[in-house]
Amino acid sequence: LLPQDLAAAERVILEARLDPKRGSVATVLVQAGSVKDGDAFVAGLCYGKVKALVDDLGARIETAGPSTPAEVLGIMGTPQAGDIFSVVTDDRQARDIAEKRKLLHREQTMAHQKHMTLVGLKSQIGGPAAKDLHLVIKADMQGSMQALRDSLEGLSTSECRVRIIHSGIGNA
Numbered sequence: 001l002l003p004q005d006l007a008a009a010e011r012v013i014l015e016a017r018l019d020p021k022r023g024s025v026a027t028v029l030v031q032a033g034s035v036k037d038g039d040a041f042v043a044g045l046c047y048g049k050v051k052a053l054v055d056d057l058g059a060r061i062e063t064a065g066p067s068t069p070a071e072v073l074g075i076m077g078t079p080q081a082g083d084i085f086s087v088v089t090d091d092r093q094a095r096d097i098a099e100k101r102k103l104l105h106r107e108q109t110m111a112h113q114k115h116m117t118l119v120g121l122k123s124q125i126g127g128p129a130a131k132d133l134h135l136v137i138k139a140d141m142q143g144s145m146q147a148l149r150d151s152l153e154g155l156s157t158s159e160c161r162v163r164i165i166h167s168g169i170g171n172a
Contacts, residue, residue: 011035011085013043014069016078017141018170024075028064028085035070035087036063040094044083045105047098048075049091078169081142131160137167145169 010033016026026043028035035041039050051074053061064070072085076098079085088094135152139145145167156162 011087013079013081013083013085015081015141015143016075016169018078022073024073024078026072026075026079026085027069028072029069030064030066032066033087034063034065035072035085039087040089040091041072041085041087042094042097042101043075043079043085045098045102046075046077046079046083047091047094049094050074078142081146133160133162134165135162136165138170139167140169142169 010031011028012031014027014029016024019025024046035050035053037050037053041048041050050072052072053064054071054073055061055064056069061070088097137145137148137152139148149164149167152162152164
């Protein structure tokens with residue numbers, strides 16, 4: 001969804017978390033190009049404008065060049081670890097790209113959901129079906145959430161299935 005001329009500068013989200021005082025904070029590794037204060041950006045399904053850049057020592061910096069990890073503040077939402085962080089020309093373009101990505105993501109998730117029918121419900125009640133344990137996972141960071149999700153999904157047995165309904169970053 002990005003124009004070809006904007007894909008020249010590459011940056012990757014290493015970690016993202018929801019800080020109670022600063023909001024969504026993402027650690028970005030700049031591989032090529034640079035990131036500076038005031039840049040509009042898109043990261044996965046999220047967008048924003050760089051309000052502050054913080055280096056690994058906690059000091060505020062103006063720009064982050066190649067091979068520089070930096071914490072970025074000013075994100076609308078919490079991006080996933082591994083998302084591409086792309087700088088765009090303005091806020092409107094960033095918002096439009098993020099909205100198109102969200103719509104596409106929603107359509108893909110809705111296509112894979114199984115709808116319950118009355119016949120299906122009756123067959124589930126009457127038959128010897130495995131019990132489902134539905135879970136909601138909330139974590140402080142993206143990496144911890146993914147580790148929890150993977151380990152819990154591995155606990156499924158033939159008698160009880162573990163299903164994660166929703167997972168997200170932040171307070172429960």
